[in-house]
Amino acid sequence: MSRERLYIYDTTLRDGQQTQGVQFSTAEKHQIAQALDELGVDYIEGGWPGANPTDSEFFEDKPKLKARFTAFGMTKRAGRSAENDEVLAGVMNAGTSSVCLVGKAHDFHVETALGITLAENTENVARSIEHIVKAGREALFDAEHFFDGYKANPDYALEAIHAAYNAGARWVVLCDTNGGTLPQEVGDIVRAVIASGIPGDHVAIHTHNDTENAVAGSLAAVDAGARQIQGTLNGLGERCGNANLTTLIATLLLKEPYASQFDIGITREALTGLVKASRLLDDILNRVPHRQAAYVGASAFAHKSGLHASAILKDPSTYEHIDPASVGNARIIPMSNQAGQSNLRRRLADAGIAVEAGNPALARILEVIKAREAEGYTYDSAQASFELLARRELGELPAFFEVKRYKVTVERRKNKYNKMVSLSEAVVVVKVDGEKKLSVSESLDETGSDRGPVNALAKALAKDLGRYSEVLADMRLVDFKVRITQGGTEAVTRVIIDSEDGEGRRWSTVGVSANIVDASFDALLDAINWKILHCGAA
Ligand SMILES: CC(=O)SCCNC(=O)CCNC(=O)[C@H](O)C(C)(C)COP(=O)(O)OP(=O)(O)OC[C@H]1O[C@@H](n2cnc3c(N)ncnc32)[C@H](O)[C@@H]1OP(=O)(O)O
Ligand SMILES: CC(=O)C(=O)O
Known part of the structure; x- marks a missing residue:
């Protein structure tokens, strides 16, 4: 059975840039566009040409993409023709094959925000879309506040989108601009739109995450017949963000009924680059990646508790909903006070240390870890400190x-x-x-x-450090995190240091003390010992 086409439209570079504190440079826009293109999304909305110098420059020096590069703008203002609206001209002059215009679909906004009549707005929508189509471009109409507008005045909301559709819009994009519509209502309203005469393969969904339902709302729209989803990498976007495409792409490719029903233009092979794309955006934004992000978070496949880890060793599907490698992620069995010997043996094996079941050192290591975690240490993420601790207990760590x-x-x-x-x-x-x-x-x-x-x-x-100095020359501290935490009954400082070397190795170490300098030194010592241990100088 052939699968239906479901289109993925990325707006990281436009709606994502509307996030408080986010301002991409032109070079960063190029980097993100390339990453999205490698993933295989259908549309990449680059921004609003003419609205600011960065966006204008980006459209002047367009990225070379397989995806449809799309310029964003707004419908023409009342009292002038589409040809004579200079804001629309700025968008058209970018010369992209697709143009997406936002326009009003909610009577309240037409009358209050624009201060024009409903008929004038409908006319503005129709003439603007016609203008794009006449120029031989693909037109998309972002129906702003569509869901709220439909609830307030369904006749007018439908009139606005039908004006766009009849004028030749390839896609009518139903926007939950304020992000307050729950999934069931999204589904019901999308069904009503399709019943009104706009076929589902011309209906797109654009949700915001103000109730943490943007992904669920998008899926509800697809269930109801919409065939394009708009969203952003990592759910970046105005206020609480947009629908998270990182999550949606994985869900659509890996979960039923979507995997069997749809071709989303992104291959299973490209999906293995999902973590990389997600991290690239975090790197550009200088954000610490969200550990618990679905599919791509560092903890998405971290099995901390003893019962889970024990079963995972027998069959990973016992506690994993997908194979982490399918999205480019990896399983980790962190060490902690929740761990049993199964976690420990698995973690040791990952560090290249084979210890047979029943070895009394396992119980000793667990005891030390639990005692140190009670003092404020954490070995969840400080894998290098964990390895040193284990080797010390096993008598495998020389005093360098x-x-x-x-x-x-x-x-x-x-x-x-x-x-x-x-x-x-x-x-x-x-x-x-x-x-x-x-x-x-x-x-x-x-x-x-x-x-x-x-x-x-x-x-x-x-x-x-004598004979060790040479191997330490390429080592750098790349991240330094400080936290005041509880160690026993006292507040202590916990420092986590991430280090890197010239061979691309990255390792994390932890130090704890009432004094920040001592805690830092503690973590530094582990960082240096780990490097010496692994560089062959030992
Ligand atoms: C829901 C969304 O996310 S839509 C995307 C919104 N994105 C952005 O706004 C980012 C880029 N925007 C900008 O840089 C600026 O707003 C510009 C350059 C587009 C316009 O700037 P200005 O001309 O200074 O206008 P300003 O931003 O103050 O106000 C927007 C104007 O557009 C009008 N407008 C808003 N939506 C529409 C529309 N769909 N069609 C026509 N006019 C509209 C408003 O009524 C307002 O006009 P007014 O000042 O006469 O009342
Ligand atoms: C167009 C858009 O970004 C919105 O309505 O949310």
């Missing part, structure tokens, strides 16, 4: 060096331009191969910027 003492000072002072600047200085004394070594480092990087006391400590610690 011994720290005798360390000190860090932070100074605020005026520089030669009379500006207050900070400078940290760290002193570390270590014993390596029987020899005592003292190293001093400052916090300034090669550009003269202050990188802070922890960086000074890291540099001093790695500076002279």
Whole structure:
């Protein structure tokens, strides 16, 4: 049986950019567009040409895409022709093969926001769409506030979208602009639209996530017959976001009845790039990826509790709804106070440490982990610290060096331009191969910027570790997270450090202390020990 076509329309670069605090550069727009194109979405809405210099520049230097590159704008204003509306002209001049115009479908908005009559608005919608079609472009009509408008005045909401459809719109996009419509109502209204004479393969859905139902609402619209879904990567978008395409794409490809019913233009092979696309956006936004994001989160396939991990080892489908690899994700069995020996053996095996069932060291390691977690440590994400702890208990971790003492000072002072600047200085004394070594480092990087006391400590610690110094040269601290947490009855500081090396390895370590410098040093020591252990210098 041939499958029906369901189209995926991405608006990360337009509605996603309407997120508070998000402003893509032109180069970032290119990067995101390429990632979306590799995934295989049908439409990429690039922004609003003419609305701001970045969007205009992006449309001047268009990305080369397989997807239909789409310009967004609004219907013409009343009192002028479509040909003479300069905002619409800016959109048309971008020269894209598809043009999506937002227009009013809610009588209240026509009368209150635009201050024109319903008939004038209908005319504006029809003439604007006609203008696009006459120019040989594909027209999409974003019917703003359609669902609220339908509930308030169904006749007018339908009049507005029929005006667009009759004028030649390829797609009538039903927008839940304020995001307050629940899935069942979305389904009912989409069915009413189709019954009114607009075929489902011309109906698109555009939902917002203000009730956490944007994905469910989109699926309800598809169930009711809509054949295009609009959304954004990671659900980025105005206020609480848009329908999350990252989730929808995986659901449509992997879940029934959608997987059998639809061809969404994205292959199962491309789906394995989903995590990569999602992380790329987070990287660009400088956001920490949402660990619990469906399908793509780092915890989406993390099996923490002992009962789960024990069953997972027998058959992963016991606690996994899909194979993590199908979306480019990976299973993890984190260590924690919820873990049993099954988690532990699996985690050890992942770190290349084989320990037979029943080995008494397993119980010892578990005990140490549970005790340290009670002090404030966490081994869920600090996998490198976990590995060191386990190897230490198994007698498999050599003492590469011994720290005798360390000190860090932070100074605020005026520089030669009379500006207050900070400078940290760290002193570390270590014993390596029987020899005592003292190293001093400052916090300034090669550009003269202050990188802070922890960086000074890291540099001093790695500076002279004898025969290990060489292998530490390509190591960098890439993330540093500090949290005040409860350790026993006292509040303590927990530091998690992410490190990277020239071979692309990335590892996380944890340190805990009442003192932030000690907690940082604790995490740094693990980071350096892990690197030495894994670089072959041991
Ligand atoms: C639901 C959505 O997400 S729609 C997408 C919204 N996206 C954006 O607004 C981002 C880009 N927008 C912009 O940069 C600017 O709003 C511009 C350049 C488009 C317009 O800027 P300005 O001319 O300064 O207008 P401003 O933003 O203050 O107000 C919008 C105007 O468009 C009118 N308008 C709003 N929707 C429509 C429409 N569908 N058709 C015609 N006119 C409209 C408003 O009535 C208002 O006109 P008024 O000032 O005469 O009352
Ligand atoms: C057009 C649009 O983004 C909306 O109505 O939400």
